[in-house]
Amino acid sequence: MLMSMDKELLQIIGVTLRMSFFSTLISCLLGMPLGVLLGKSSFKGKGTIIKLTGTFMGLPPVVAGLIVYMLFSKNGILGSLDILFTVEVMVIAQCMLIVPVVINLTHSITSVNSACLIETAKGLNFSKGKTAILMLTENKTALFSVVLSAFGRSIAEVGAVSLVGGNIQWKTRVMTTAIMLETNKGNFSFALALGIILLLISFTVNIIASFAVKEDKQ
């Protein structure tokens, strides 16, 4: 049965991967430097920011979807961009969900040894940039699992992407929204098959990631 639909299926997998890849990439590019910065510096309100990121980690995906939907709908502030029901807006909604996770996890990872590391770096007269890079590379293994968590949240998420993406065939349909649809239609075995493919993709990504980390251990 999977075979008969392979053209559409491949397209859905393609959209899923594209969306998850960009959501993960953008979230990590935004969240990791912020997380490191939070771990590095001390200022008033830092504790509040950390608690806020923790709170937003529990943001229900549909709420994130709703906010993004309102922003980008015809009458919304960003409605003129006209990108509702596209992969781009799905990525934006997902970033809203994932950035707080990345900031919070990055912060708790890098703050463990950051004081010591920063002292060492300062003692050697490292520049700020060099120190930041050092903090990232020193925590490479743990930060890799942050990337995986981000990817995992992104690929498994359904509420936000179905709201802002609209589950449009050949356009914004991803694995999770397809599973929802097939389940609603009563095609349980097909939905289950899609679920298994989703797991296989996640598994493959994890294997690739673990190789990437291992190589560096020498």
Added chain:
Amino acid sequence: MIKLQNIKKIYGERTVLNIDGLSFTKGETVAIVGPNGSGKSTLLKIIAGVIKSDEGTVETNSRMYYLPQQNIPFRKSVRKNILISMENADDKEIRCNEILAELGLANLADKNAKGLSGGECQRLALGRVLINEGDFLVLDEPSSAADIEGTEMIENAIRKYKDKTGCGVIMTTHSPVQALKLAERVIMLCDGKIVEDGRPEELLINPKTQWGKKFISKWKL
């Protein structure tokens, strides 16, 4: 030249460092001694600019290199630990090999530094500092984890560096032997205050203050 004035460091309710005036000149080696918690590390951190004092000023235009008491190896090979710490140089590799040999780390050069023993790790941390040229070395217990041989390597490396560069050395130690061996000046700290400041021969044998007398009486020289 490094000049400290009216330095105070306060944690919570406690003043852990309280120094009216203190200066160091390039070329001298100063050992800072005192019991646990007397403020030695805090003083070094303030000198090196790693933390700020709550009151007072540190005046200096000297380039300093600082070795924290708690050293951490970078998650790289021993050689790369040295190379990444080195500033612009054309003979990077040669100098790196020299310092590794000097600190007895040559045969560990390609090992991941995370796997080093405590003493090896301490020598590596010192190597990362000594690979650069500064006006002052600020070293917090540079040989606390080293065995007899390791201590000798560390002391020789510090001495050689000093002879070569003419820098000043400010170091803490719990070893009176080390203070006598390396320093021309010893400063004793107690509860964040300077209680003695003088030549090691005089100070370690005939301290001026009661507190100094009590402190050295525990040393079995």
